[in-house]
Amino acid sequence: MKQPAIETTTPSTTDSAKLNRRTVQQHIVEVVSDSGEGAQTCGQMFGTVSAKMGNGIWTVEIIPAEIEPPRRSSAGASGNRIRLGSNPVTNAGDTADVVIAFNEQVLYSRIDGGALKPGTLVFLESVWAEDPQEEVRNAYQEALADFKKREFEVIEVPMEKECLKHTEDPRRGKNMWALGLLCAIYERDLELVHGEIVKKFTRKGKSVVNTNLALVDAGFNWAKENLSYRFEVPVVGTPEPMVVMNGNQAVGLGAMASGMDVCSMYPITPATSASHYLASVFHKAGGVVHQAEDEIAAVGFALGASYAGKTACTITSGPGLALKSEFLGLAVMAEIPLVVVVVQRGGPSTGLPTKIEQGDLLATLYGSPGDSPKIILAAATIDECFHFVITARKLAEQFRGPVIVLTDANLATGQQPFKRPVIREEWLAPPIDQSQWDSTVPPFDWDPETGISRRPIPGQRGGEYVLTGLAHGEESRVAYESGINQRAMAMRSRKLAVLQNSLKQPKLHGASEGDLLVVSWGSTLGAVEEAIDRVREDGGKVASLHLRFLSPLEPGLKEIFGRFKKIMTVEINYSDEEGEPYITPTTRRYAQLARILRDHTLVDVDCWSRVPGSPIPPGAIEAELRKRLNTEN
Amino acid sequence: MYGLKKDWVMEKRPRVCVLEDYVGSEARWCPGCGDHAVLSSVQRVARDLQLPPEKTVIVSGIGCSSRFPHYMKTYGFHGLHGRALPVACGIRSRRPDLDIIVVTGDGDCCAIGTAHWIHAIRYNMNITVLLLDNNIYGLTKAQTSPTTKRTERSNTHPRGSFFVSLNPISVTLGIDNASFVAQTVDWNPPHLYETIKAAHEHKGTSFVRILQRCPHYTSHIFAEAQRDSSLMLLMRHPEGINVPDAVAKTFKNQVEHDPSNLNEGREIASQSNGVYPIGLFYKNPQAERYDDFTSYGLEMGPSAEIEAVNEALDRFMV
Ligand SMILES: Cc1ncc(C[n+]2csc(CCOP(=O)(O)OP(=O)(O)O)c2C)c(N)n1
Ligand code: SF4
Ligand SMILES: [Mg+2]
Numbered sequence: 028m029k030q031p032a033i034e035t036t037t038p039s040t041t042d043s044a045k046l047n048r049r050t051v052q053q054h055i056v057e058v059v060s061d062s063g064e065g066a067q068t069c070g071q072m073f074g075t076v077s078a079k080m081g082n083g084i085w086t087v088e089i090i091p092a093e094i095e096p097p098r099r100s101s102a103g104a105s106g107n108r109i110r111l112g113s114n115p116v117t118n119a120g121d122t123a124d125v126v127i128a129f130n131e132q133v134l135y136s137r138i139d140g141g142a143l144k145p146g147t148l149v150f151l152e153s154v155w156a157e158d159p160q161e162e163v164r165n166a167y168q169e170a171l172a173d174f175k176k177r178e179f180e181v182i183e184v185p186m187e188k189e190c191l192k193h194t195e196d197p198r199r200g201k202n203m204w205a206l207g208l209l210c211a212i213y214e215r216d217l218e219l220v221h222g223e224i225v226k227k228f229t230r231k232g233k234s235v236v237n238t239n240l241a242l243v244d245a246g247f248n249w250a251k252e253n254l255s256y257r258f259e260v261p262v263v264g265t266p267e268p269m270v271v272m273n274g275n276q277a278v279g280l281g282a283m284a285s286g287m288d289v290c291s292m293y294p295i296t297p298a299t300s301a302s303h304y305l306a307s308v309f310h311k312a313g314g315v316v317h318q319a320e321d322e323i324a325a326v327g328f329a330l331g332a333s334y335a336g337k338t339a340c341t342i343t344s345g346p347g348l349a350l351k352s353e354f355l356g357l358a359v360m361a362e363i364p365l366v367v368v369v370v371q372r373g374g375p376s377t378g379l380p381t382k383i384e385q386g387d388l389l390a391t392l393y394g395s396p397g398d399s400p401k402i403i404l405a406a407a408t409i410d411e412c413f414h415f416v417i418t419a420r421k422l423a424e425q426f427r428g429p430v431i432v433l434t435d436a437n438l439a440t441g442q443q444p445f446k447r448p449v450i451r452e453e454w455l456a457p458p459i460d461q462s463q464w465d466s467t468v469p470p471f472d473w474d475p476e477t478g479i480s481r482r483p484i485p486g487q488r489g490g491e492y493v494l495t496g497l498a499h500g501e502e503s504r505v506a507y508e509s510g511i512n513q514r515a516m517a518m519r520s521r522k523l524a525v526l527q528n529s530l531k532q533p534k535l536h537g538a539s540e541g542d543l544l545v546v547s548w549g550s551t552l553g554a555v556e557e558a559i560d561r562v563r564e565d566g567g568k569v570a571s572l573h574l575r576f577l578s579p580l581e582p583g584l585k586e587i588f589g590r591f592k593k594i595m596t597v598e599i600n601y602s603d604e605e606g607e608p609y610i611t612p613t614t615r616r617y618a619q620l621a622r623i624l625r626d627h628t629l630v631d632v633d634c635w636s637r638v639p640g641s642p643i644p645p646g647a648i649e650a651e652l653r654k655r656l657n658t659e660n
Numbered sequence: 661m662y663g664l665k666k667d668w669v670m671e672k673r674p675r676v677c678v679l680e681d682y683v684g685s686e687a688r689w690c691p692g693c694g695d696h697a698v699l700s701s702v703q704r705v706a707r708d709l710q711l712p713p714e715k716t717v718i719v720s721g722i723g724c725s726s727r728f729p730h731y732m733k734t735y736g737f738h739g740l741h742g743r744a745l746p747v748a749c750g751i752r753s754r755r756p757d758l759d760i761i762v763v764t765g766d767g768d769c770c771a772i773g774t775a776h777w778i779h780a781i782r783y784n785m786n787i788t789v790l791l792l793d794n795n796i797y798g799l800t801k802a803q804t805s806p807t808t809k810r811t812e813r814s815n816t817h818p819r820g821s822f823f824v825s826l827n828p829i830s831v832t833l834g835i836d837n838a839s840f841v842a843q844t845v846d847w848n849p850p851h852l853y854e855t856i857k858a859a860h861e862h863k864g865t866s867f868v869r870i871l872q873r874c875p876h877y878t879s880h881i882f883a884e885a886q887r888d889s890s891l892m893l894l895m896r897h898p899e900g901i902n903v904p905d906a907v908a909k910t911f912k913n914q915v916e917h918d919p920s921n922l923n924e925g926r927e928i929a930s931q932s933n934g935v936y937p938i939g940l941f942y943k944n945p946q947a948e949r950y951d952d953f954t955s956y957g958l959e960m961g962p963s964a965e966i967e968a969v970n971e972a973l974d975r976f977m978v
Contacts, residue, residue, distance in 0.1 A: 075978070078978045079978040268977060269977070269978045270973060270976035270977055270978065271976055271978050272976045276976070280969065280972060280973060283965075283968070283969045283972060284969045286962075286965060288754050289750070289753060289754060289954075291750065308968070308972045310956055310957060311968040311971070311972070312957070312960070312964075312965045312968035312969055312972075313956070313957025313958065313959075313960030313964070313965060313968075314957065315753065315754075315953070315954045315956060315957070317750075317753065317954065319746065319779075320775050320776065320778075320779040321775060323743060323746070323776075324743075324745075324746035324775070324776055324779070325746075327739070327740070327743045327745075327746030327747045327750060327776075328746045328747070328749055328750035328753065329750060330739075330747060330750060331719075331737070331746065331747035331748060331749065331750020331751040331752075331753070332750040332751065332753055332754050333750075334737055334747070334750075334751060335717070335750075335751040335754065335755045335758065336755075337753075337754040337755070339750070353740055354740060354743070357739060357740055444978055447973065447977060448973065450966050450969050450970055450973070452962050452966060455962050455965060455966070483735075485714070485715065485717050485735040485751070485755070485758055486714055486715055486755075486757065486758065487714060488712070488713075488714040489714070490714065490735075491713055491714055491733055491734055491735050492735065492736070493684070493718075493729045493730050493732075493735070493736030493737070493738055494736065494737045494738065494739075495730070495736075495738040496722075496738065496739060496740060497738070504685065504730075505730070
């Protein structure tokens, strides 16, 4: 490999004797650039390599809403946050320790988002100081002065200048150079980095691979020569084999591992990449991704396949869920198994298409007209994104109806290592039954106790029936007598009670009784538990309870609630704040899980929820908990 | 079994399905409704082709016509208004072994289900689509449908419809990859029967518009054409619908039309002289079929699937 020439005109020339080496248990790194400059790739690779070296990681994408927003604008910031630690990392954390910014404007978007703190080490591209345009030069200088006031530790870095030695288009190469820089200061294994580059760029040809290798090495060597910072994040080795991926890839793999035949979808952010991933591998497992003409057709197609005995899923986000709701009602009414993955984004309407929210819980629960009881699960980790699809497939078949798996934009694009699953044959859907059906058994042979029944599949002789969305009895004949509807509704509803009966009481994190209990669901798990741990370190009598099943709810909640003085949910969706104009205890609209819990337990469950379009950091939750504990005492 | 030769097999009597094997609950359409005629034609075609009832699926939307599956003794899927086609395509995607017939109405197919209609024609999966077109919304009590003629009265347009009506045949012939487009009438059972049979035998999406009388709401609409066959134009060709000569003789207007000639088919379909062309407008057995793509990997066993999942998973190993 060609070694780059080292320039000595850079700010902080060092030699190894003067290294500023620090050992940290965890660190938060961000890479931000204009959209299209590849900061996301840089961050992902840094995360992957760190995971491969045995660190815990959690990554979050920093996503602009448009594909090509204007350059050098704070609205266009694109990139990645990587939190790495000695132990498994469960959330994105609070403020960043190290940031690499490709221009000062994108950094402002992170400052506005509260991602930086005094002392954050910022590596800032310095090319703007010599920009031909005066406004750019001025903006850069002003920002430098401002950053100083904000007490960031800014190191100007000649990224473009250095990259030009290896590529004609530094806008496309800076990200690899920056990756090299990060790898030098975090002492990452360059071989692993090379491996990732080869994996990522092989398809684009040898010369692209070589250029990227040269750029990484250049960044690495430049940093070794010119930067004194070294951060060691010691590894507490896990003996088990691990995989690292994002939540959408995990959903796709889950679909494969559950033996799905069909994934029928219509593109919608942030769900689409799950289908992208699936489309790239599904055929190898004998499955097919169908891109339908709209979400209604997507779910209809999946239901058709399922009715015919094949296993099917559909993957979508809020607006797509809205379109699917009529068919979901049919799936409940006619008891057709179906897995629906809803990757939540901000709503209502088009909302925040690329950003996280937990706003679709009530829509999934109540979205269809009439009484339409269905099973709803929410994944809290990327590991669960994988396993819950498999669980959902089984539940859909056993309980004969739709099962919804909620994930969100944070899980969809975030990366996290988890134990490599050992694929089991029992996860796969069994081959379809084409044996003779006992024609004395009706198509809805509801067990009078449980409401559960077996279904005939087209091809089974003796099982011929007409599935219908009209009210019907056991024979699937249109119900004209009033009693039939009452009974059929009871049978469909009963199944949820039966499922709840077979679930375990959820486990508390923290105190088993005390002053305050936080109830949460979905991707907030890590942040909530970290906040609880911090408060408990100072003697706070607090605990958290994280729910995976939202319909039916896990059992024993009321009993657990009885052990705490105050119960509140922490959620990323909207709720009114008491004390705001017109908002009183009677007018106040609660966060979504809080409403369900209040309804279910008759306990006065409070809530604290926010819709910033980003994960709620543990520090913010911690602050709220402390506030509540103080007003309590 | 003891005493029997190794290659002994019990001689099975060949299975013969009779008409009753296709007859489900009693049809509840109005007396004289054209849907009755379509039902009995479908049942006869099924019997004559000996379609196993357990391998036959009738898929419909919502409407009078969409009650159809309940009156068959096969499998059926009576789903949502406008959404029969996606369901049928989904069934077909992984079940090449089933016979799939879609029954839809002019509101169901040409209004609420328009997007699916257009795309299902593009997908050209192997299904038979029967559009029962009575120029009105029957089930919901006489509202204007897309095929209602301009100035016809309905409950939503009591002073006559403003809309220029839509011609489902012209629309279908305008969709790329259309592979079988025919028209027939409920009041000519032999033509109806032959058309449904030809549609069933075609491999691909066969789209058949059936002009259907609704004596309850629009009794006057096809009354003239029923009385006077010169208000119909019979398309004939060896590659077209095989109508017995005795039946053909009753048509005063006839035209020789080669169903591989798309442009001529379009011309005939778009005539605006008040005459209904019946027969096959277009057929292309070579059109691409999406089910060839979606049925990929059907035979794959669990061990191959597990291997594929493991291989995919290993790409994420740290
Ligand atoms: C989503 C939805 N919208 C409206 C309806 C009410 N609806 C039922 S059938 C129908 C029209 C039926 O007309 P057509 O498809 O021509 O069938 P026909 O009754 O004439 O056979 C309508 C509007 C419905 N069932 N679902
Ligand atoms: S209303 Fe018309 S279409 Fe409906 S059943 Fe009666 S005659 Fe047939
Ligand atoms: Mg109609």
